[in-house]
Amino acid sequence: NSGNIEGFFRLPAAIEHINRDLFVLDQANGSVTVFTPTGFGNLIYDATDYYAKGEYDKSAEQWEEVLKLNGNYDLAYEGLGKSYLRQEKYKEAMEYFKTKRFKKSYSKAFMYYRKEWIEKNLGWVVLVLCIIIFVPFIVKAIKNFVRELKSLWVI
Numbered sequence: 557n558s559g560n561i562e563g564f565f566r567l568p569a570a571i572e573h574i575n576r577d578l579f580v581l582d583q584a585n586g587s588v589t590v591f592t593p594t595g596f597g598n599l600i601y602d603a604t605d606y607y608a609k610g611e612y613d614k615s616a617e618q619w620e621e622v623l624k625l626n627g628n629y630d631l632a633y634e635g636l637g638k639s640y641l642r643q644e645k646y647k648e649a650m651e652y653f654k655t656k657r658f659k660k661s662y663s664k665a666f667m668y669y670r671k672e673w674i675e676k677n678l679g680w681v682v683l684v685l686c687i688i689i690f691v692p693f694i695v696k697a698i699k700n701f702v703r704e705l706k707s708l709w710v711i
Contacts, residue, residue, distance in 0.1 A: 565589070576601055596625055603635055612642040630656050641665050646672060 567584035576598070578591040593601060603618035616639035622632040637652035638661070646669035653662035674681070 596622070599625070600631070603632075607635065607639060607642075610642075612639040615639045616643070634658055634661065637661055637665065641668070644668070644672075 565580060565582045565585075567582060568580055569583035570581040572579045572581075576593050580589045580591070581587075582589065599618050599622050603615050603622060606612070606615035606618060616636055619632045619635040619639065622629055623636070626632070633652045633656040637649045637658065640646075640649035640652065641661070641664070646665050649665040650662055650669060653659075653665055
Protein backbone atom coordinates (compact mmCIF):
# COMPACT_ATOMS: atom_id res chain seq x y z
CA ASN A 557 0.00 0.00 0.00
CA SER A 558 1.32 3.40 -0.89
CA GLY A 559 1.61 5.87 1.94
CA ASN A 560 2.40 3.26 4.59
CA ILE A 561 5.56 3.64 6.61
CA GLU A 562 7.54 0.52 7.46
CA GLY A 563 7.14 -0.46 11.12
CA PHE A 564 3.83 1.39 11.54
CA PHE A 565 0.42 -0.21 11.62
CA ARG A 566 -2.89 0.97 10.26
CA LEU A 567 -5.11 -1.39 12.28
CA PRO A 568 -3.19 -3.70 14.62
CA ALA A 569 -5.50 -6.58 15.50
CA ALA A 570 -3.32 -9.03 17.43
CA ILE A 571 0.06 -9.26 19.09
CA GLU A 572 1.79 -12.49 20.02
CA HIS A 573 5.27 -13.72 20.80
CA ILE A 574 7.15 -16.89 20.02
CA ASN A 575 10.26 -17.23 22.13
CA ARG A 576 11.76 -13.74 21.98
CA ASP A 577 10.23 -12.66 18.69
CA LEU A 578 7.17 -10.41 18.69
CA PHE A 579 4.53 -10.71 15.96
CA VAL A 580 2.00 -7.97 15.17
CA LEU A 581 -0.95 -8.63 12.87
CA ASP A 582 -2.16 -5.59 10.93
CA GLN A 583 -5.76 -6.28 9.89
CA ALA A 584 -5.96 -3.37 7.44
CA ASN A 585 -2.83 -4.41 5.54
CA GLY A 586 -3.28 -8.14 6.02
CA SER A 587 0.33 -8.31 7.15
CA VAL A 588 2.37 -9.73 10.01
CA THR A 589 5.38 -7.78 11.23
CA VAL A 590 8.08 -9.64 13.16
CA PHE A 591 10.22 -7.84 15.73
CA THR A 592 13.43 -9.58 16.79
CA PRO A 593 15.26 -8.23 19.85
CA THR A 594 18.63 -6.55 19.54
CA GLY A 595 21.62 -7.43 21.68
CA PHE A 596 20.34 -4.91 24.24
CA GLY A 597 16.92 -6.58 24.22
CA ASN A 598 18.49 -10.02 24.63
CA LEU A 599 20.40 -8.80 27.71
CA ILE A 600 17.09 -7.74 29.24
CA TYR A 601 15.51 -11.09 28.38
CA ASP A 602 18.51 -12.91 29.86
CA ALA A 603 18.37 -10.85 33.06
CA THR A 604 14.67 -11.53 33.57
CA ASP A 605 15.07 -15.22 32.69
CA TYR A 606 17.89 -15.66 35.23
CA TYR A 607 15.81 -13.89 37.87
CA ALA A 608 12.81 -16.15 37.16
CA LYS A 609 15.05 -19.21 37.55
CA GLY A 610 16.31 -17.95 40.91
CA GLU A 611 19.83 -17.24 39.62
CA TYR A 612 19.95 -13.77 41.14
CA ASP A 613 23.71 -13.26 40.85
CA LYS A 614 23.61 -13.97 37.08
CA SER A 615 20.57 -11.73 36.76
CA ALA A 616 22.46 -8.91 38.46
CA GLU A 617 25.40 -9.40 36.07
CA GLN A 618 23.08 -9.05 33.08
CA TRP A 619 21.42 -5.93 34.52
CA GLU A 620 24.91 -4.42 35.04
CA GLU A 621 25.59 -4.99 31.34
CA VAL A 622 22.28 -3.31 30.48
CA LEU A 623 23.28 -0.28 32.57
CA LYS A 624 26.63 -0.06 30.79
CA LEU A 625 24.73 0.28 27.52
CA ASN A 626 22.04 2.62 28.87
CA GLY A 627 22.56 4.20 32.27
CA ASN A 628 19.04 5.67 32.23
CA TYR A 629 17.18 2.39 31.83
CA ASP A 630 14.91 2.34 34.90
CA LEU A 631 14.10 -1.36 34.65
CA ALA A 632 17.79 -2.19 35.07
CA TYR A 633 17.92 -0.32 38.38
CA GLU A 634 14.80 -2.09 39.56
CA GLY A 635 16.13 -5.44 38.33
CA LEU A 636 19.44 -4.94 40.13
CA GLY A 637 17.65 -3.86 43.28
CA LYS A 638 15.41 -6.93 43.22
CA SER A 639 18.34 -9.24 42.50
CA TYR A 640 20.30 -7.82 45.44
CA LEU A 641 17.22 -8.01 47.63
CA ARG A 642 16.90 -11.73 46.87
CA GLN A 643 20.61 -12.19 47.61
CA GLU A 644 20.02 -10.51 50.99
CA LYS A 645 22.33 -7.62 50.03
CA TYR A 646 19.88 -5.09 51.40
CA LYS A 647 22.13 -2.02 51.45
CA GLU A 648 23.06 -2.48 47.77
CA ALA A 649 19.39 -3.01 46.90
CA MET A 650 18.49 0.22 48.71
CA GLU A 651 21.04 2.16 46.65
CA TYR A 652 19.55 1.04 43.33
CA PHE A 653 15.96 1.61 44.45
CA LYS A 654 16.87 5.05 45.81
CA THR A 655 18.58 6.09 42.57
CA LYS A 656 15.35 5.81 40.58
CA ARG A 657 13.00 6.57 43.48
CA PHE A 658 11.29 3.17 43.71
CA LYS A 659 9.80 4.04 47.10
CA LYS A 660 7.89 0.83 47.80
CA SER A 661 10.85 -1.40 46.94
CA TYR A 662 13.23 0.89 48.84
CA SER A 663 11.02 0.63 51.92
CA LYS A 664 11.03 -3.15 51.70
CA ALA A 665 14.83 -3.28 51.38
CA PHE A 666 15.19 -0.79 54.24
CA MET A 667 12.89 -2.89 56.45
CA TYR A 668 15.08 -5.97 55.90
CA TYR A 669 18.29 -3.95 56.32
CA ARG A 670 17.02 -2.47 59.61
CA LYS A 671 15.97 -5.92 60.85
CA GLU A 672 19.36 -7.37 59.95
CA TRP A 673 21.17 -4.46 61.65
CA ILE A 674 19.12 -4.85 64.83
CA GLU A 675 19.76 -8.60 64.92
CA LYS A 676 23.51 -8.05 64.56
CA ASN A 677 23.69 -5.22 67.09
CA LEU A 678 20.97 -6.11 69.62
CA GLY A 679 23.52 -7.04 72.28
CA TRP A 680 25.21 -3.65 72.05
CA VAL A 681 21.90 -1.79 71.99
CA VAL A 682 20.73 -3.59 75.15
CA LEU A 683 24.10 -2.98 76.85
CA VAL A 684 23.98 0.76 76.11
CA LEU A 685 20.37 0.98 77.31
CA CYS A 686 21.26 -0.87 80.52
CA ILE A 687 24.18 1.49 81.10
CA ILE A 688 21.98 4.53 80.53
CA ILE A 689 19.31 3.20 82.88
CA PHE A 690 21.41 1.66 85.66
CA VAL A 691 24.48 3.92 85.87
CA PRO A 692 22.59 6.75 87.66
CA PHE A 693 21.30 4.24 90.26
CA ILE A 694 24.78 2.78 90.76
CA VAL A 695 26.35 6.25 91.11
CA LYS A 696 23.68 7.23 93.64
CA ALA A 697 24.23 4.01 95.61
CA ILE A 698 28.01 4.59 95.66
CA LYS A 699 27.52 8.18 96.86
CA ASN A 700 25.22 6.98 99.63
CA PHE A 701 27.73 4.29 100.62
CA VAL A 702 30.61 6.82 100.70
CA ARG A 703 28.46 9.21 102.75
CA GLU A 704 27.71 6.37 105.23
CA LEU A 705 31.39 5.52 105.48
CA LYS A 706 32.28 9.16 106.14
CA SER A 707 29.61 9.39 108.82
CA LEU A 708 31.02 6.29 110.52
CA TRP A 709 34.54 7.76 110.61
CA VAL A 710 33.36 11.03 112.08
CA ILE A 711 32.06 9.40 115.25
